[in-house]
Amino acid sequence: MFDLTGKKAFVPGGYGGIGEAVCRALAEAGAAVTIAGRSATKAQDLARRMGAEGHVATGVAMDAQDTKQIRAAVDEAAQLMGGVDLLVNCIGMNREQKIAEVTEETFDEIYRANLRSAMFLGQAVARHQVAAKRGGKQVHMLSVRSILGMRGFGYSAYCATKGALVMLVKQHAMELAPHNITVNGVAPTVVLTEAAEKWRSDEARWKALLDRIPLGRVAQARDVAGAALFFCSPASDFVTGQTLYVDGGITASQ
């Protein structure tokens, strides 16, 4: 039910904390994986390590800020693997700026990283999936900030773009459903990765965060990878346009 043997996956942001867990989960389920990210070296390093563990993986360079590069990377992945069946978009960024400090440059940068790249990744992968007529799966990383505002911090761009992804997922799901391509979102709370270290370094903030999570801990990367694997596998064939909150119960409690 969760077998991905013979499937070809494209994972942008694949060498980040969440991305690596996703890549490994997909590979362990039998998929071949192309890891994409701004650093070709990091992407290829992870591919090499996975290769040494018996998985099939390669890395390509892609700056998500640049739509041309997105298209080129997807085409390259399709060429290398002989198609793209699965997209798991693990790209996401944030720069905290309170409402009075928000600059156009930063807002646009976060918009391009979180929302525009998802649009054009979905489009580029869909072109290959539709042409191949084998259906497909697309998964985007959202956040509990897709439906919850953030108290006390500068999160305008992050919350707005992650919120918009909920609708982008729904609309892509509508337009791709006739091609048997499902589109879903995985929305975690803070995930224990290097990128989350800034949360832990502020003890008060960390305690406040944990206090609000009913399961009493933040997410592990593998919690997120499990949800992504579900949306990539035949187990979710009849699920599309959905956002699954992987949040230890936060959204259920608020």
Place this chain on the structure above:
Amino acid sequence: MALTGKTVVVTGAAGTMGLAVVRAMLEDGAQVALVDVDALRLDSIIRFLRGHTVAVPCDISEPGSVRQAHQQVEKVLGPVDILVNNAGILSNEKSATTLDDEWRRVMGVNLDGAFYWARAVLPGMVQRKWGRIINVGSLASKTGGLTAGTAYSTSKGAITALTFSLAREAAPYGVTVNAIAPAYVKTPMVMEQLNDAQRRQILAQIPVGRFCEPEEFAHAVRFLASPLAGFITGEVLDVNGGLHMD
């Protein structure tokens, strides 16, 4: 499968057309040596291929490099039964702007490389009384190049002559030698050099109204490599959507 047990060499295997040929040959049951100058890309590609393959980095414009690569192929996969001389580079420079180096570079890859590989594998094919050599020419050899330049068109014209010459030499020994003359295959090399206006203009001239898919090019290679094409030799097969009819 039509090519079970056969050993195939595909040059330019890391490119779009070469990779399409590699996949087609593997589907038909052959074992395939992927020859390309880009070792890094070969390394990436080979990980995703199922079947018996070997990656052979090689600058085919260098006779020594070809000799070495040929030995490597034979050591790993055995004698070569089918050679697909697919590697090619494009130059759009017309005569006045074609520099010495450009001329040599294009001739080196497009013509010399095909000759060096054919010279390396033909004796074995003749000895074993079976072989296929498939060269990749171009529509440019017939038209003088619509957008392609002097060195490219000339190199592809020479490929036609090489095909005829080898076909005559090899025919008595069960070895066929043919060429394919494609036009405007959807590869980065071909598509990225055209602007939107040129693309529209060319499309308007192609009777089938679209560019050639790499897989369609590979189908032609597949046919010429197969037992179905045993009586065809010294032929240049147009794969051009009707762009040129002769």
